[in-house]
Amino acid sequence: MDDKAQLIIEGKTYELPILTGSEGEKAIDISALRQENGFITLDVGFANTGSCKSSITFMDGEKGVLRYRGIPVEQLAENSTFVETAYLLINGKLPSEEELTRFSVLLNDTSLVHEDMRHFFESFPRGAHPMGILSSMVNAMRAFYPEIPERSEEEEINVTFTRLLSKLRTMAAMSYKISRGHKVIYPRHDLNYAANFLNMMFDSPVKPYYIDQDLVDALNIFWILHADHEQNCSTAAVRLVGSARVNLYAAISAGISALWGPLHGGANQAVVEMLSDIEENGGDVSPFIARAKDRKDPFRLMGFGHRVYKTYDPRAKIMKKTCDLILRKLKRHDALLDIAQKLEDVALEDPYFIDHNLYPNVDFYTGIVLRAIGIPLNMFTVMFAIGRLPGWISQWKESMDDPGWKLQRPRQIYTGLKKRDYTPMKKREG
Numbered sequence: 319m320d321d322k323a324q325l326i327i328e329g330k331t332y333e334l335p336i337l338t339g340s341e342g343e344k345a346i347d348i349s350a351l352r353q354e355n356g357f358i359t360l361d362v363g364f365a366n367t368g369s370c371k372s373s374i375t376f377m378d379g380e381k382g383v384l385r386y387r388g389i390p391v392e393q394l395a396e397n398s399t400f401v402e403t404a405y406l407l408i409n410g411k412l413p414s415e416e417e418l419t420r421f422s423v424l425l426n427d428t429s430l431v432h433e434d435m436r437h438f439f440e441s442f443p444r445g446a447h448p449m450g451i452l453s454s455m456v457n458a459m460r461a462f463y464p465e466i467p468e469r470s471e472e473e474e475i476n477v478t479f480t481r482l483l484s485k486l487r488t489m490a491a492m493s494y495k496i497s498r499g500h501k502v503i504y505p506r507h508d509l510n511y512a513a514n515f516l517n518m519m520f521d522s523p524v525k526p527y528y529i530d531q532d533l534v535d536a537l538n539i540f541w542i543l544h545a546d547h548e549q550n551c552s553t554a555a556v557r558l559v560g561s562a563r564v565n566l567y568a569a570i571s572a573g574i575s576a577l578w579g580p581l582h583g584g585a586n587q588a589v590v591e592m593l594s595d596i597e598e599n600g601g602d603v604s605p606f607i608a609r610a611k612d613r614k615d616p617f618r619l620m621g622f623g624h625r626v627y628k629t630y631d632p633r634a635k636i637m638k639k640t641c642d643l644i645l646r647k648l649k650r651h652d653a654l655l656d657i658a659q660k661l662e663d664v665a666l667e668d669p670y671f672i673d674h675n676l677y678p679n680v681d682f683y684t685g686i687v688l689r690a691i692g693i694p695l696n697m698f699t700v701m702f703a704i705g706r707l708p709g710w711i712s713q714w715k716e717s718m719d720d721p722g723w724k725l726q727r728p729r730q731i732y733t734g735l736k737k738r739d740y741t742p743m744k745k746r747e748g
Contacts, residue, residue, distance in 0.1 A: 327355055341376055358729045365625070369554060369726070374407060374712050375546045379626035384633065386546060387411070395636045400541040401425065401511045404708035407546055408479060408715065421480070422510070428477075429484040429505040429514070431492060432462045439489075439496050448700045449578040451493050456486065457571040478566055479711050486707055487511065490700045491518035512537040515704075520692060532647050533691055536640050540684060543633040544702055546709025548626075552576040552583065556710045557717050561726040566714055573710045574703050583706075587698040589621040590685035593654040601653065603660045611670050621682030622665055623675060633680035641683045644690045655686055 322333040323346045332354060335347040345368050352358050361367045376385045384391040387406050394403050405413045405421050413421060438458060442451050463481060488505055495502045495518075503518045512534045521527035547553070555576035560569040577583030596606055609617040624631055645652060662678050665671040688698055717723060 325351075327357060330355070337371075339371075340373075341378070352729070358731075360731055364554075369549055370557065370717065370720070371722075372549070372713070372716060373410070374716060375548045375709070377548045377626055379624070379628050382627060382629040382632045384547070391543060391632060392636060395539045395542050398542060399510070399512075400538045400545070400705070403542045403545050404483060407708045407712040424480045425484045425511060426505070426507050428481045429488050431485055431488050435459075435462060435489075436492070436496075436502070439493060444497060447578075448490070448493050448497070448697055449574060449583075449703070452486070452490065452700055452703060453571045453574040453578070455489050455493075456482070456567055456574060459485070460565050460567040475566075475715070479715075482566070482570060482711065483707055487515050487704055488518065490697070490704060491515055493700075494519055494694070494697060510534070512541070516691070530647075532644065536644050536687055536691065539636065539640050540687060540701065541705035543636060543680060543684075544705030546706070546712065550582070551579070552706065553710060553713050556714050558726045560714045560717055561724065566711070569714050570707070570710055573706070577703055577706065578699060583699040583702040585620060585679075585681040586685040586688065586702065587695055589681050590654065590689060590695060590698070592620045593657050593685075596657050597653055601657060603657060603664065607661075607664055607668070619661065619676070621679055621685075622661075622671070622677065624677075624679045627677070627679065628675045630677045631679040634678050634683060637680050637683035637687065638678075641687050641690075644687055648690060650690060652686065652690065654689070658682065658686060 321336050323336050325332045325334055332351070334351070337345045337347055339345075348359055359367070374387065376388070377383065386394060386403065387410055389406070389412075394406075398406075401422055402413060402418055405418065435455065435458070438455060439451070442454075459482075463478075492502050501523060503521045505514045505518060509517055509529070513529050516533060516537065517527050517529065549557075552573040556569045556573040559572040560566075580588050592606075596603060599605075606617070606619065609615045610619045610622075641655070645655060662682070665676055665678055671677070685698060688701055689695075693701060
């Protein structure tokens with residue numbers, strides 16, 4: 319097969335290189351197109367545009383495949399922990415026992431937040447959204463933790479990675495406690511990453527928190543499933559902002575802001591809000607199904623379909639299993655899960671949903687799991703951000719190490735007014 323594609327413009331033929339990825343994905347390299355003939359390509363939403371080469375995450379939306387560094391996400395969810403998965407994403411390999419121990423110890427050693435940062439937290443209005451607070455606080459970390467000249471560049475970067483992974487979790491729990499006017503709970507050296515987070519969230523002087531291993535496992539799985547997802551909106555934001563060679567804190571802050579949107583990280587919160595709305599209207603899903611099918615109605619069922627997956631989201635299968643286990647363990651009947659089950663049954667059997675690839679996605683189940691664990695609704699997207707952090711870091715690192723790095727600067731097709739002269743104030747029509 320030819321390794322060139324031919325493009326005919328105004329009778330002239332141009333040859334464009336064809337690139338093939340390790341899993342057979344093909345791309346036409348148009349990077350020199352404008353230089354050769356003045357044309358650019360227009361791809362609103364970048365659905366057909368590759369912004370980079372990456373060796374981190376592979377997705378196949380048609381087959382429902384998701385792998386981190388070549389390892390299926392199903393295997394990681396079953397056998398790994400979030401900390402080990404984070405190491406895999408950032409370093410490109412699974413750690414040895416010694417490497418994992420050293421990484422875990424460093425996470426614990428850097429888990430405390432500078433006490434002066436508490437004043438920042440306490441200065442935010444009580445009603446401020448946790449994602450806005452988190453984005454601001456991560457950006458501020460650069461001032462509280464400046465670079466140390468004595469360290470090598472590699473050592474400085476590794477410390478920054480670990481500091482972010484550890485402190486983001488601590489700051490998230492701290493923001494929750496402060497928002498409720500409760501005493502801040504500090505991390506404990508004897509608890510692992512996920513258990514420490516739950517303890518910081520829910521322990522109190524009047525009611526000690528009991529660490530339930532099933533809940534810890536569920537949280538690990540939730541974070542593993544969200545650890546990376548190729549070039550999504552927030553990851554693209556991290557790479558875009560990072561391409562200006564800003565510090566990592568600023569790039570991650572941009573990712574958090576992008577994740578805040580209801581069409582991205584806020585989708586799991588939107589699912590629970592939708593299920594609650596259905597419950598408040600009697601619990602009958604039929605009217606909502608009908609509205610979702612009506613092209614004239616702007617209403618859409620949250621948690622169904624995906625921009626990339628054209629079959630069942632592989633993460634949804636894992637999360638549904640976790641969801642069932644947690645609810646059985648807690649012996650908690652949740653009316654919202656019953657509604658979710660009815661919606662799922664429709665989605666898997668109704669020709670409209672099947673023809674439009676509207677299968678339940680991971681957000682459909684994560685909201686129920688987080689709700690069962692006790693995470694408040696406005697913290698759902700923060701939980702997503704903690705999980706996605708290793709992916710953002712690994713993507714930023716890969717882009718920084720890329721010898722073909724360029725400042726990202728998209729083009730546009732201008733559709734405004736043509737050149738016209740300035741009109742003095744007295745001659746302008748009212």
